[in-house]
Structures are given as structure tokens and as C-alpha cells.
Amino acid sequence: MSTMRKRFYDVVAELLEADPCVAVVLAEIGAGELRPHPRLFNVGIREQLMIGLAGGLALEGLRPFVHSYAPFLVERPFEQVKLDLGHQDVGAALVSTGASYDSARSGRTHQAPADVALLRALPGWTIDVPGHPDEVERLVRAAAGRRDNVYIRLSEETNARAIQTDGLHVVRRGSDSAPVVVAVGPTLDETTKAVRDLDATIAYVTRVRPFDAAGLRAVARGTDVVLVEPYLAGTSAAEVGAALRDRPHRLLALGVANEELRRYGTGPEHRAAHGLDARGLRASITEFLPAPRLAA
Amino acid sequence: MTVATALGYGDLPGLLTLQTGDEKHDPSSHSTLDALWVLYDRVLNVDPESPEDPERDRFLLSKGHGPTAYYAVLAAKGFIPAEWLPQFGAFDSPLGYHPDGRLLPGVEIGSGSLGHGLPIALGVALALEHTVSAAPRVICLVGDAELEEGSNWEAVQLAGRLRTGRLTVVVIDNASSTYGWPGGVERRFELEGWSAVRVDGRDHDALERAFAAGDGTRPHAVVAEVVP
Numbered sequence A: 001m002s003t004m005r006k007r008f009y010d011v012v013a014e015l016l017e018a019d020p021c022v023a024v025v026l027a028e029i030g031a032g033e034l035r036p037h038p039r040l041f042n043v044g045i046r047e048q049l050m051i052g053l054a055g056g057l058a059l060e061g062l063r064p065f066v067h068s069y070a071p072f073l074v075e076r077p078f079e080q081v082k083l084d085l086g087h088q089d090v091g092a093a094l095v096s097t098g099a100s101y102d103s104a105r106s107g108r109t110h111q112a113p114a115d116v117a118l119l120r121a122l123p124g125w126t127i128d129v130p131g132h133p134d135e136v137e138r139l140v141r142a143a144a145g146r147r148d149n150v151y152i153r154l155s156e157e158t159n160a161r162a163i164q165t166d167g168l169h170v171v172r173r174g175s176d177s178a179p180v181v182v183a184v185g186p187t188l189d190e191t192t193k194a195v196r197d198l199d200a201t202i203a204y205v206t207r208v209r210p211f212d213a214a215g216l217r218a219v220a221r222g223t224d225v226v227l228v229e230p231y232l233a234g235t236s237a238a239e240v241g242a243a244l245r246d247r248p249h250r251l252l253a254l255g256v257a258n259e260e261l262r263r264y265g266t267g268p269e270h271r272a273a274h275g276l277d278a279r280g281l282r283a284s285i286t287e288f289l290p291a292p293r294l295a296a
Numbered sequence B: 001m002t003v004a005t006a007l008g009y010g011d012l013p014g015l016l017t018l019q020t021g022d023e024k025h026d027p028s029s030h031s032t033l034d035a036l037w038v039l040y041d042r043v044l045n046v047d048p049e050s051p052e053d054p055e056r057d058r059f060l061l062s063k064g065h066g067p068t069a070y071y072a073v074l075a076a077k078g079f080i081p082a083e084w085l086p087q088f089g090a091f092d093s094p095l096g097y098h099p100d101g102r103l104l105p106g107v108e109i110g111s112g113s114l115g116h117g118l119p120i121a122l123g124v125a126l127a128l129e130h131t132v133s134a135a136p137r138v139i140c141l142v143g144d145a146e147l148e149e150g151s152n153w154e155a156v157q158l159a160g161r162l163r164t165g166r167l168t169v170v171v172i173d174n175a176s177s178t179y180g181w182p183g184g185v186e187r188r189f190e191l192e193g194w195s196a197v198r199v200d201g202r203d204h205d206a207l208e209r210a211f212a213a214g215d216g217t218r219p220h221a222v223v224a225e226v227v228p
Helices: A003-018 A047-059 A070-075 A078-087 A115-120 A133-144 A185-194 A213-219 A237-243 A267-273 A278-288 B009-020 B033-043 B068-076 B082-087 B117-131 B150-162 B185-191 B204-211
Strands: A022-026 A040-042 A063-069 A093-097 A126-128 A150-153 A169-172 A180-184 A201-205 A207-209 A224-232 A250-256 B058-061 B138-143 B167-173 B195-200 B220-225
Touching (some): A003 A063, A003 A093, A022 A047, A047 B150, A070 A093, A070 A115, A133 A150, A185 A278, A213 A237, A224 A278, B009 B082, B033 B068, B033 B167, B058 B117, B068 B082, B117 B150, B185 B220, B195 B204, B204 B220
Parallel strands (some): A022 A040, A126 A150, A180 A224, B058 B138
Antiparallel strands (some): A126 A207
């Protein structure tokens, strides 16, 4: 089990005890990791009900955390997410595990690279893609105190250190004309390796909706932007375009390819296959930049 | 019990006419009308003066299709003004072809896409165990064809296993399910641990008795049969 997932179980178990509004809704996944509690509802393998029931809990003022693998949390009950939460004007915190290819050995059925793209198509969602278990803890605690819809995407992939930020955080600043490389969540360490000797500004983002447009505008002094996302490539391209709509700019949007890979194996193997390891990222970035310069 | 207004069952055809302009209101064209009237006139503990009362009974119309009967009953009982009815479906009207719970006082949910109300109703019923000291009922209205949606059965199964006694479902059975429910849909509920009764969906006294027939220790289904 990933450390992010373990941290989520630990924190949500604590919240169940401490906050009488917090409820947890599961569809078997995770049920073995949490002790029984009056406000923990394991609905069995019934994912449509998982979301609908959470909507009912929220209508009565509870704050449901709903948790499963991303395909079963977002894709299978997508209409319930749209209607039983959004249309009813109530909120839940959806916390997924599995990410794009953590369960590579399980095949396509357990992979959800389009989860963020799907949720971004619905109004009002806050979408967090943490890169470290400590970030997960802060986001889960914050989500307990909110009443709107929040998606927290856990992953086996983690960065070496946590960066606690809701906006765009500058990790390293390049020259004024340097490209801005925006790394989302667990892509930061590989991205940093990929551009370690290049003149580039590296920015880190965990909150991809709402996207920190002002932060990007402040840091983007040149024309070139590279976006590195651990899910479907281009998911946040429109946000970058909107942020820089009045400035000439070029965007390279990297992420998981839309084509089905039809491979098993490991997460790192899939990361490499999608060009999201340091080597793949460097190849894409140096090809994109007209004349990559070394850092001073 | 519901607060009485000056309008009664006999006024409903006129209220329906305000919405559709159609003076021919054969009861069969409004399959939900009698069940809705009995609920609001005799069963539900709801009050148009305090539609957000935490201790009110919750009524969730899952079968959001054809809500004219619902709007007529809500108007008769004082939840919405009858003056709204002629604008049914208009851009600036809160009354659409499928009701929106955020636009209407006393309406718990928005519905229209089938198979959503019952899972939400189960969540409401389970939440009430933790949020309200009194014992409000949760009643959800579905159609016999709506029950073709598998999401309903996810909720029926779990409610039966959890013995969610405050939950009641009324199934308006006008035999509109293309492939039907051989042996009666109530048998499916009973198999999942519910109590269930089938009644004449136009007989107000029978409906009232059916809604009172649940014993509170398990969920209860009222199958209200209406002639198609």
C-alpha cells in the first residue's frame, strides 16, 4: 500500500472520531483498513450507490469522504457525481487511489488517466493532486472543513519532500527568458531531474482546479511553458491558455497518452512508456525548446 | 401532519389545467396524482411554513418525469403559489419538466434522470440516525419502469440488509416497464428483506393504510397499482 493511501486511512479514521459531521463511504475498497464506525458506510460493491448515498448524507449536513480506486470512484458512477452531488448542490470529498497506472499489473480496468479531465468538466470542483503523504494529510484535513466538492488523487508515486501549497509554488527560478516548467503533484522529482542543468523555472502545483492563473502569470516571463501532469496529457492546457490569453506563448503539455497501452508491468514502466520519467521528459522538453540553454 | 389549505383533492384538475391548458385530465394520465395527494394530505409530516424543519419527513420524488401532478399537489398544499403554474417550463419559471430541488421550497431533490432518488433517500435515512433526535420518515416515489435502472437495486439490497426502517418506497405501478416484473415487483423487495404491500393506487384509504403498514424495523415498499 502506498504511503499516501495509508496516511489517508490514518487521518480519516481520526477525523471520524473527532468530527461528528465526518462520514466515510466505501464500496469494499479500503474497508479492511478502517475500523467499524457508526458513520462509516461500506455499501458493498455498489459504486453508484456509494455516490448517491453520499449525496443523501450531505443533504443532511454530514461531510462524506468517499473512497475507492479512481475508475470506480469517478468513471463508473460519473452521472451520480454530476447529479447526486453537483446538481443537488451538496458536496463530498472524493479520495481516489490507483492514479493513472499504479495498478499497471491489473490492466486497463484499474487505470483512470482521464479522471481529472472528467471532473474538470463538472462545475465547482476543487481538484488536488498531492505529491507527498504529508501533503495528503493537510488536504484531507482541509477537505473535512469544507462543504463543497473536492477530489483528492492519491498515488503510489511520491516526491522526496513535501511542499505545502494551494497555489503555484516556484521551486527554482531561471532567467527572465527561461521556460516555465509546471510539474503537477508526483511528477516534480522526475521533472526536476529532467531539467536539472537547463535554464528553466520549475513551478510546483498540487491544486489543478481552480488553477492558479495569477501565479503562472507572475512567474512566466518568457514565452515557453511546459506542463507535466501525471494523468491525461493536456488536461490543464486550457487553464494555461486562459491564464496567458493576452500574451504570445507556446505550450508543451505532457502527460499520459490517450491511446490504450495494453501492457501490464509496473508503474515505473508505464511512466517511462508515457515519457514521464526524467529521460522521456528531457527528450520532449529539449525537442520543444528552440535552443535549450544550460543553467548559469 | 401536513398543514391544510383551502384547496382540496377536487381542486387538482384545475391546478393541472393551469400548467398544460388541457381540460381533459383523465386520472390515468397522472399516475402519481393520488399517491402524492395521500402522502401530502394524510401521511407526511411537512409544513409549508417551515419547509426546512430538521424534523420534517423527507419526500423524494425520484420519478421526476411528468411532475405536473407534483406541482399541483405542492400548490394545493401551499408550498408553491398557484400563480407559478401557468409558466410551467418557461425560462424564468422555477417549474421545469423535471423538478429542481434548489429552485422549489419543500422539494428535497432535483430529479429526472431515473434511478437516482432511492440511493439518495437511503443516504438521507442513514444520516438522520446521526443528525435528528426525532424519527422522521423518508419516503421515495419511483415508477415501475424506473426500477429497471440497476442503481435502484443497489439501494434496495443495502437498505434491506441494514434494516433501514425509516425508509419507505412507493412504486407507482402502471405497467409501463417494457419487460415487466413477473410475479409482481413487490416480491423483489420482500426477497431483499423489505415489507411490501400492493394496493389500488387510486384508493386513498387503502394507500393511507399501506403507508402505515410498515413496522419500522425494516424498509417498507408500497406498490400502488394504477390502470395504465
